[in-house]
Amino acid sequence: MSMDVKRIFISSLVYLVIALLLMSIMLPIVWIVVTSFKPESVAKIPSVWVFEPTLDNYRYIASIKPIWKPLADTLLVATSVAILSLAFGTPAAYALARYEFRGRDDLAFWILTFWMSPPVVFVIPLFLMFDRMGLLDTYIAIVLAHTLGNLPFVIWLMREYIRDVPREVEEAALIDGYSDAQVFARITLPLIKPGLVAVGILAFIFSWIEFLFALVLTTFNVRLLTVEVSSYWTIAGVILGPMTAAITISIIPATLFAFILQKHIVRGLTLGAVKGE
Amino acid sequence: MFLLPSLALLVGIGLAPFFYVLILSFHRYRLTWSDRPWEFVGLDNYRYVMNWERFWDAAWNTIVFAVGTTLLSFAVGFALALFLSQRFRGRGILRALVIIPLLIPPVSVGLMWRFILHPLLGLVPWIIKSVTGVTVSFFETPAMAMFSLILIDAWEWFPFMFLVLLAGLESLPREPYEAAYVDGANRYQIFRHITLPLMRPVIAVAVLLKFLISLKVYDIIYTVTTGGPGTATETLSYLIYRQTFAYFWVDRGSAMALVYEYLIILFAVLFVKYALVKARAG
Numbered sequence: 001m002s003m004d005v006k007r008i009f010i011s012s013l014v015y016l017v018i019a020l021l022l023m024s025i026m027l028p029i030v031w032i033v034v035t036s037f038k039p040e041s042v043a044k045i046p047s048v049w050v051f052e053p054t055l056d057n058y059r060y061i062a063s064i065k066p067i068w069k070p071l072a073d074t075l076l077v078a079t080s081v082a083i084l085s086l087a088f089g090t091p092a093a094y095a096l097a098r099y100e101f102r103g104r105d106d107l108a109f110w111i112l113t114f115w116m117s118p119p120v121v122f123v124i125p126l127f128l129m130f131d132r133m134g135l136l137d138t139y140i141a142i143v144l145a146h147t148l149g150n151l152p153f154v155i156w157l158m159r160e161y162i163r164d165v166p167r168e169v170e171e172a173a174l175i176d177g178y179s180d181a182q183v184f185a186r187i188t189l190p191l192i193k194p195g196l197v198a199v200g201i202l203a204f205i206f207s208w209i210e211f212l213f214a215l216v217l218t219t220f221n222v223r224l225l226t227v228e229v230s231s232y233w234t235i236a237g238v239i240l241g242p243m244t245a246a247i248t249i250s251i252i253p254a255t256l257f258a259f260i261l262q263k264h265i266v267r268g269l270t271l272g273a274v275k276g277e
Numbered sequence: 278m279f280l281l282p283s284l285a286l287l288v289g290i291g292l293a294p295f296f297y298v299l300i301l302s303f304h305r306y307r308l309t310w311s312d313r314p315w316e317f318v319g320l321d322n323y324r325y326v327m328n329w330e331r332f333w334d335a336a337w338n339t340i341v342f343a344v345g346t347t348l349l350s351f352a353v354g355f356a357l358a359l360f361l362s363q364r365f366r367g368r369g370i371l372r373a374l375v376i377i378p379l380l381i382p383p384v385s386v387g388l389m390w391r392f393i394l395h396p397l398l399g400l401v402p403w404i405i406k407s408v409t410g411v412t413v414s415f416f417e418t419p420a421m422a423m424f425s426l427i428l429i430d431a432w433e434w435f436p437f438m439f440l441v442l443l444a445g446l447e448s449l450p451r452e453p454y455e456a457a458y459v460d461g462a463n464r465y466q467i468f469r470h471i472t473l474p475l476m477r478p479v480i481a482v483a484v485l486l487k488f489l490i491s492l493k494v495y496d497i498i499y500t501v502t503t504g505g506p507g508t509a510t511e512t513l514s515y516l517i518y519r520q521t522f523a524y525f526w527v528d529r530g531s532a533m534a535l536v537y538e539y540l541i542i543l544f545a546v547l548f549v550k551y552a553l554v555k556a557r558a559g
Contacts, residue, residue: 018360021353025432026374029381031400032389046403092283114291116545118493120514121534124521125294125301148290151283184279209382211496212514216522226384230500233388240398247385254380262373 029251036244043241057245065239067246070228077139077224078207081146085203086196088147089154094184096155097162098170108156115152119212122148127216137221145217146207153206154199161195162188201257208253225250302532308525322532331508332533335516336540342427342512343491347484349431354438354483359468361439362446372443379436387500390429419509422502426510429497434490438483445479446472485548492541513537 035043037053061067096108126145127136135141165188173187174180189196214224229250232243302322304315326332361372378386393399394415405413415425453471462470495514498504504511504519511519517537521530 018356021357022371022375025378025435027400028389028393028432029377031393035392044398046398046400047407088283088286091279095279111287113542113545114287116489116541117538118495118514118534118541120493120495120517120521121298121538122291122294123518124527124531124534125297126290127522128301128527129294129297144286144290148286151287155283180278205380209380209384211382211384211499212518215499226382226496229382229388230384233391233500235503238392240392243388244392247389250382250385251377254377258373258377258380259370262369262376 032244032251033248036241036248038241040241043244057241060239060242061245061249065242067225067228067249070223070225071249073139073223074208074225077142077146077222078204080139080143081150081207082200082204084143084147085150085154086158086200089151089199090158090189090196091184092151093155093158094162094188097159108159111152111155114148115156119149123212123216126213130217136217137219139222141217142213142222142224145213146210149210149213150203150206154203157199157202158192158195161192161199165191198261201261205253205257298531298534301528302535304528306528308521308527318528322529323536325529326532326536331511331516332513334508335511335513336537338423338510339492339494339512339514341423342430342494342510343488345423345427346430346434346491347488349427350435350438350487351480351484353431353435355442355480357435357439358442358446359472362443375439376436378433379440381433383433383496384500386429386433387497390425390432390497391501394425416502417506419506422506422510426497426501429501430491430494433497434487437487437490441483441486442476442479445476445483449475485545489541489545 036057037055038048038051039054039056042048042051043057092111096104122145126141130136130138130141169191170183170187173183178186209226210224211226211230214227215230218224218227229243229246232239232246301315303317303319305318305321306313306315357375361368361375394401396402396412396414396417399415402413402415405411414421416422449472453475454467457467457471493514494512495518498510498512498515499518502510504515508516513533514537517530517533520526520533
């Protein structure tokens with residue numbers, strides 16, 4: 001074989017493998033969405049690919065086992081968590097990025113240990129403490145718990161964004177007579193807006209997809225989507241068609257934000273461990 | 278001053294609960310004993326946990342799972358990162374599609390795969406059967422169940438590897454590559470002798486982060502196997518959850534949670550101290 005033929009052969013093989021890989025990656029999602037439109041008679045038969053699409057499963061989650069309450073609660077909680085995480089995390093990130101003080105790096109690492117800790121370590125005492133305070137199954141409890149879960153990465157990420165702001169800009173403002181708080185609010189914050197949006201969206205998503213805190217800290221008064229979805233398949237059995245519809249709903253933010261965030265998200269998920277472009 | 282609100286929150290609902298568990302772990306207390314005071318028992322709970330085979334089995338399962346999913350998601354993520362760091366049309370769309378699994382609720386991921394791998398209802402066993410005639414059971418034996426969980430978790434998390442490694446690839450310096458082209462190196466040589474060595478620190482970070490994340494696994498165990506068959510896929514998070522909230526042994530659960538926590542932090546500190554420093558230097 002000549003070099004050229006060999007090279008073409010190898011590279012088309014590589015592309016074939018990549019194409020297969022991409023297909024198998026997307027297949028489960030596609031299959032769930034397809035199944036959610038299947039009529040009940042064929043939902044449990046994997047060999048059926050052609051069928052008359054129906055909205056029966058969506059009608060089921062709209063009226064028989066309504067998804068509205070979990071959906072509204074999850075939106076409310078995730079939005080509050082995103083706002084609170086930024087409100088608490090960004091000033092802390094600013095301090096860790098800009099001020100020199102003893103033990104600063106240790107403090108940053110200490111904050112990160114909260115991210116490394118398994119959530120189960122916190123869910124036990126938070127359950128007992130919220131129980132004592134009568135806060136179980138309230139929005140406050142779950143929002144606080146999720147905010148705690150998000151704070152470490154919000155602080156670490158915002159610190160990276162703030163470090164990218166040239167110091168000279170802030171120093172110029174200080175000379176103009178701005179106070180520290182004014183510099184932060186009027187100079188730094190507007191400059192890191194893209195970072196705030198990206199990290200805010202990540203905080204939203206992490207709250208949207210979180211399960212363990214939701215499972216332990218909420219029941220009826222507050223009902224979150226992940227708990228609702230998990231209730232479709234238990235030891236009592238599976239409600240298959242509606243489950244695929246509920247899963248499809250739970251995937252919507254992922255799909256939307258994946259396209260919006262494709263560029264920004266890189267740092268978001270890596271705690272700024274790697275500097276992108 | 279800027280730090281105060283965050284620290285108050287971290288201390289209030291992060292550190293205080295931590296000490297709460299610490300104190301609780303030295304007492305005898307069940308979740309159903311709401312009116313009974315805590316009874317001090319010293320190190321009893323720890324002694325119990327240390328001699329409890331099921332705890333060590335769960336620890337072993339957690340490690341097997343974490344190593345498996347870290348390696349698999351690394352392999353897939355790195356391959357895709359190398360592929361999608363090239364310039365071509367439609368790259369942005371592919372990049373976006375590829376990260377979707379990471380943003381889906383793990384609970385949904387678990388149920389999705391439990392359905393797709395189900396022996397009767399599932400698409401994958403059906404495809405395998407029609408193509409090869411072999412009947413595969415993804416959750417029947419302990420080994421297969423663990424393998425399936427690793428597969429599912431790697432599917433969810435390869436985008437994470439992909440993102441970290443892609444960021445690393447895009448920040449590599451251009452000069453060594455240009456020099457290699459001039460010297461007539463082929464693509465494999467360039468990958469082996471330039472890309473890999475330069476990427477070592479990034480790979481170390483990616484692997485560490487994913488390993489730490491995998492040690493915390495809970496959601497997909499809950500939705501896919503519930504620890505079964507038997508206790509073959511029971512991980513630490515799942516065991517502790519069951520002991521605490523299904524059997525109400527919150528004291529023992531606390532002791533286990535703390536041992537678990539210390540092991541993770543110890544590992545992280547050691548890794549950061551030695552492996553990362555070494556990778557950065559070498």
